[in-house]
Amino acid sequence: MSPVFPTTIIPANCRFLQHNIVLEPLPFPDNTFDYVHQRLLIAGLKPRDWVYVVQELERVTKPGGWIELVEVDGHGGNNGPMTQQLWNWIELTLERRGINVNIGTQPGLNNLMEQAGLVNIKHKIFNLPTGLHGGKIGALLKENEQALWIAMTPTVLHGTGIDIQEYEDAIIASAAEVEVFRSYHTVYSACGQKQTCPLPPLHSPDFGGSSPISPMPAPLSSRLTFVRSNIK
């Protein structure tokens, strides 16, 4: 959504578009891409947006094509007290905006993919060390984390009402803490494939009953079994 695009290294087959996926469908026809990747939207999407967004990614993927989602959570692990405090402030700020920073487990990227009708879903959760104890990647992640704390300053101060000095002291303390406590970020990654034939309708046919309430859809697992037996 932010127009912050690379300006020096741009592959010839690469185009950048500015678009708000929550306000409007993606500006691509159905079944356009072989592979769709979405990363680090955790602070931008509300729980109900997630369901819609993954369905939208499914729409623009070709049948048989793949979608990959990669996210982190809002608290990391092995945190020292000041680092934990920073995460708590961020989590509180985002919660007050209706954002769930635990989308990696609640409901889980794999479950969002399943709801969107994807199949052959693989889900992986792993920890990336933050700091020099994690080598070059750890050093870069620490740099990135410090930049995140700083960039979030106005948002967190506004969201929590804390004092700027307290916030800045915590950032400085955290730079040392991540090395002592061997902190890490947890990464959630999932891949799923778009089906090659469409799912049957979500709702059972209307048999003319008078109830205004739609019948419950069959559980997804039974619908997937049905599709598999169709393919045979």
Ligand SMILES: C[S@@+](CC[C@H](N)C(=O)[O-])C[C@H]1O[C@@H](n2cnc3c(N)ncnc32)[C@H](O)[C@@H]1O
């Ligand atoms: C943490 S950055 C991640 C950027 C990039 N995906 C990456 O992994 O390096 C989050 C990005 O999500 C974008 N974003 C947030 N809400 C969005 C929305 N509703 N529609 C499209 N992009 C959105 C922000 O503009 C920002 O560029």
